[in-house]
Amino acid sequence: MLDGRTADGAAISLRGLEKRFGSLAAVDDVSIDIESGEFLALLGPSGSGKSTILMSLAGFERPTKGQILIDGVDCTPLPPHKRNIGMVFQHYTLFPHLSVVENVAFPLKMRKVAKSERIRRAEAALKTVRLEGYGQRAPKQLSGGQQQRVALARAIVYNPRVLLMDEPLSALDKNLREEMQLEIKRLHSELGITVVFVTHDQGEALTMADRVAILKEGRLQQISPARELYERPANLFAASFIGEMNQIPVDYDGGVVRLGGGQAIALPQEALVQPVPPGKAVLAVRPERVRLVDATSADALPVRLRDVVYAGAGTLVIGDLADGTEIRARIPSADSADLRAGTTLHMGFPPGAMLLYGGGAA
Amino acid sequence: MLDGRTADGAAISLRGLEKRFGSLAAVDDVSIDIESGEFLALLGPSGSGKSTILMSLAGFERPTKGQILIDGVDCTPLPPHKRNIGMVFQHYTLFPHLSVVENVAFPLKMRKVAKSERIRRAEAALKTVRLEGYGQRAPKQLSGGQQQRVALARAIVYNPRVLLMDEPLSALDKNLREEMQLEIKRLHSELGITVVFVTHDQGEALTMADRVAILKEGRLQQISPARELYERPANLFAASFIGEMNQIPVDYDGGVVRLGGGQAIALPQEALVQPVPPGKAVLAVRPERVRLVDATSADALPVRLRDVVYAGAGTLVIGDLADGTEIRARIPSADSADLRAGTTLHMGFPPGAMLLYGGGAA
Amino acid sequence: MNSRSLLLNAYVYAVLAFVLVPIIIILPMAFSDTNYLTFPPEGFTLHWFGDFFGNSRWMKALRFSAEIAALTALVTTVVGTMACYALVRGAGRIGALFQGLLIGPIVVPHIALAVALYLFFQKTGLSGTVAGYVFAHSVIAMPFVVFTVAAALTSVDPALEDAAMSCGATRFTAFRLVTLPLILPNVLSGGLFAFIISFDEPVIAFFLAGIRDKTLPRMMFDNIEQNLTPVIPAIAVLLTCLSILVLVGAALLRRASVRTTAAPAQD
Amino acid sequence: DEVVLATTGGLMRNMMEEYMYLPFEDETGTTVIPFDIEVPDQWARAEGMMRTKNVEFDIVTATGPDLVGRTDMLMDIPCDKLENVKEFGLKGACQPKGVARTTGGMVLAYNKDAFDGKAPQNWADFWDTETFPGPRGLPDTGDKDWWVPAVALLADGVKKEDLFPLDLDRAYKKLDEIRPKIAVWWKTGNQVQQIMRDNEVVMTMSYSGRALATIKEGAPFAMAWDGAIRDTGYFSILKDAPNAEGALKFIDFFYGNSEGQPKFISAVGYATSTSNGLTKLPEDEQKLYATYPANYEVLVDPDFKWIGDNRDMLRERWTAWLAQ
């Protein structure tokens, strides 16, 4: 545990945040309330404004409109070095001319902590990220993952109440990334700090965050806990951005949807996340919820198999519905031994797996 | 289709291949027979010698021992430009000062094909990779995936009988990578060319290749079709390198294994890939094959839940067996709603899901 | 702009003025009616340009210097590119020696080199010959050329050459058709660098000047020391015009090459 | 056929070309290749040439002391074989190691406007910074190592006749007095003109020819001849010169060129040691030259033998004093 940690994480309020670069609104009227100690992920495609929000929080960008409150205090005009916020960057975060322990002690030095005390607390922080004994090394003598852990230690050594991270893991390879994800989660629950975490990796966002905020072109699309986001995405953008999603164009008459091939499926009420007017709509089903069924089954849809891709744990089955709409199913490999491209089989959608959205496909 | 393609892919034989760099054996006595038209993936951790094998095939490295036969002809001493092999590299290796079509026509120019003929064949090759109409662009005006497709066109334009690829997709992002995987598979089946494909992405190897060769420290570990590799890995290294694998230390008495916590499990005969002497052994089970069972079930193992990580399609459940061995299960998220860390539940291994290996854990 | 950056900008522009003023102020003196240098210039005449162009000794020196500079540029780019290529594609112990020797001509004062070469060239009969100057100037220009070329060469992915070879090119063809076109701008600017260094080299020329031929800088040195007339600013005007032409030409060339790589190109 | 002639550049070289080299070439077909070089530099070159046995200069420019001090580098001049030198040369024009080219003086040049009508007369006035305030110039080139001590002694009251051997201790003590007032130690003839023209100094030692040229340009300067040091430049021929024959021919031509001599003298500002030279100019103009009898009388006539013998010592004293 770190020294002198008593305070919980801070609560953060973004109110009508806007940041324009010339005519471009990088962030457009975003309001988010982050609870004390919450782990929030900002997720969105490249250029959606994630970094800009984080930079505004840190004080590197001055918003063109709106306010940022930290524990109720408006700190919109404060420069970064007065915000007492911890931050981990994507690249080049450690000072190459300082040893690991000097790097970690740097924020304490800026706060005029006495030298021996600095070293002691830096060592403690290094221990927190499981790097005791690495203090005397130069940053470049560490692996990428270790470097990011040092950066983490540096960001928490002065007990900030907020920790910002801008794609801290995107430069790491898959295994390291997964290890670090667990590490960060552990730290978060140990320290009780408020974390705002930027990523464009949906798996990362889902695995780590209490809530995920989805951004598109500077506007907030949805902010919900991971499971809700995955299972009941608010719109087609969110649905297709997170995980794979089959999108089948249908006609909706208020109760039943009709596929291009003519089949009709009765929808349960909960398939509508938001009200959908009758007319053209899109039926969305996740591939892993699609089932192979008997031709005789009530909801059986004939599918012409195009490709069977073995992928270890699961097998991806790609085929076309009667009207040519591509449909994908992920089934356990154990069940897929005798599937052959070119044959026809039947798929069914369990009632709880279907979602309906108005308008055309995303 | 490409012009003048008549020949099938070449058969390749590596015989006792060895490549030393000083005292290090980057490739150590590797023998592989690749059939005409086969798609072989070389898979292994970083530094395992994958690229070195490929470079020896291409003629960029001279093996210190052993032979390389292409269609029965020893071409070990031939320089690269005389081997008539197509090659795609990891990074974008398009010539930046030439247009796309000039890039693709380059090998033909080297072969003194007349200019108009060159252009015609290059355009045809571009069509094969679905890039007709892009010929006049500069390479940097294309996306990463398109660039690799041009590189592919350049590698096949002169109808080589062998195509070598060294992690051609590793610089692409996930979606593009998947798209290109399908593209390459399609090309392979269209052209009938022999492909040797280096990757360190196991999913890629499993998805694409007819057979996968696993390397470790320059030595061949296993060479088998994907499904066999995943379902019956030859040794613990292969088992843990491909996909996730629970490794549970057990005592084996020739028929029954006994876990640290005292439970005994009877093994079916097919759980032994290779003979295992009685004594210390490792029971291996893939997380997605682990089932949640009732406490009353015959094979129920009590597991204390440590972590439940929601990850969209599946949920990762991490817990400890009675003796503290970590065990992971991947279950459909639909079934995981009411799991809580700290509680105890029961897991079971279906008989067909268990594998036994001699010695300690990998 | 806050006051701190205002101050910084002011300081920097003052420094730039310090750099530029002497270079600029000399130019108008070329038109001075006096036969010595004054500022501000008195009267207006083109006499001094006539003096330069009409004088066979100046013209001879100009031609002599141009010939030396051109050959120096040629020698340094060819020799330097060869060495760089070897180095970047395969270094080894010989590379360390190369770097040690390369730094030599930069740190050893030109006066020392000039004296040493003077003695050596006198013995070998190279003194005052074009070959002698080209050797001497190549040595001092070499580091600049090597650096410029190496910078480009290190940024050319060696995999490009591998790719060319896998396409059926020999190593030399791969170099000629792939690497060389990519580093050409730097090779040319390295050559230009060498040309300027040679064309403007006063110290070695001071000692090496032969009986019959003098380089332009040596003539200028004599003029400054013996009889400083506005011919010197006139030369400065000419050189300035020339360098503006070269710079503009290079910029146009670069833009053209950007266009050809960006736009449709046939071979 | 060609003769390589090392000489100072600028005016001297240009006028030599116009009045001597080109006519010589017309008459004999032999080209004179002039090589512009300061005298000390020229000796360094010659030394290098001797070292490497690759002599390129035929004629070099020697000063009086050089004729004594560098005898091992110079060819003997066969004075009796040079017809024109015998016919037109003044007394002493032909020396064993060189033939006089031009004679000037190291004069005191001063700005007429600087001292409210007062005019310095001699070196004592040069030292008199009360009466004649302002920055001064002295040479750091040529034979400065004895020129400057010599005028210091003159300023200190030593008589011209008693100058040699120079009392260097006394000279340098006197020099210490004036040192702070020396604004420029000029290194070339051009430079001394420049500092007069630009009013960098109010008073300076100068080559008489350079002072003359500056005066002709219109600068408000004048020369004081009293105590000026005679400075004769000689044509000498290097040992192993590639074309010693042609060199002798040119020297003889120089003396015999009765048409060119007066124009040359007038243009270059120095008189030659010939009977067909200075005397052909208008009387008024003759007064501006060192060899004009009234001027020649007050010149210091240096003891080249003594200077030549003590060269190293003179030099070391000078360097030590100046660089400190």
Place this chain on the structure above:
Amino acid sequence: MIAEFFRPDGRHLSKAGITLLMLPFFALIFFAFLYPLVSLLSISVLEPQPTLENYRKVVDNPIYLTVLLRTLWIALLVSLLSLALAFPVAWLMARSKGPKVAFITACILLPFWSSVLVRTAAWAVLLQRHGLINEGLQLIGITSEPVRLLYTQGAVVVAMTHVLMPFMVLPIYGALRNIPADYARAAAICGANPLRTFREVYLPLTMPGIIGGFILVFLTSLGYFITPALLGSPQEMMIATLISQQIREYLDWPFAAALVGVLTLFVTVITLAFSKVFRFDRMMGGAA
């Protein structure tokens, strides 16, 4: 030294190929650099007879020591002045974007395009007793009568700085430009104000560039010839002028060779001492 710069990469050439490609370079350097220099230095110990007399003369005579020390002093002044002028320029360049950087770079590189001799002549004109600077000083009332500027140590230092300053800008700019902006952000978020960020992050990371530029300017100044010869007076004599004088006026080749030897020794020692930071590629700052 420049090892990382010439990092071997990719497919290696054969030993024979490397040797062949490098041969012309080595031949050139040997014949036009090493051999002449060594044979000159050999004169200093072999003539008039095998002796160290010439070197003793350098040490014994206070005049030569004075010249040597003065040379070091002037070189130091020039280097310090160059640093003071160059750092803010490099700093602003690294801070700015696009056309401004191009403009400053052009200004800094412009001197490379104009002759050293012309620039020296220009300084001579500027520094004259009635030159622009003197007139200016009088105009704004700093002095009432012309001060002596030309043929002074100040003139030499200023003109040398003018010539050498660009060599200081480039390496510092190179070093600054290679510092990712994220370092400054990291420092700021750690609580460092801009001044501290400069001191704790920028300064140490720029040090190799600063030292490299400093050494380059210093070494070049040591052997400077043209400017002191044309703008200096005998009181400011530097070692290059002394060497030239020994050769041109006093014909003392062995002694001149000894002076060259001393100078070369200095230069070699300094180069070796700082070989870690003295990397030529950095010196050029990548702006060539």
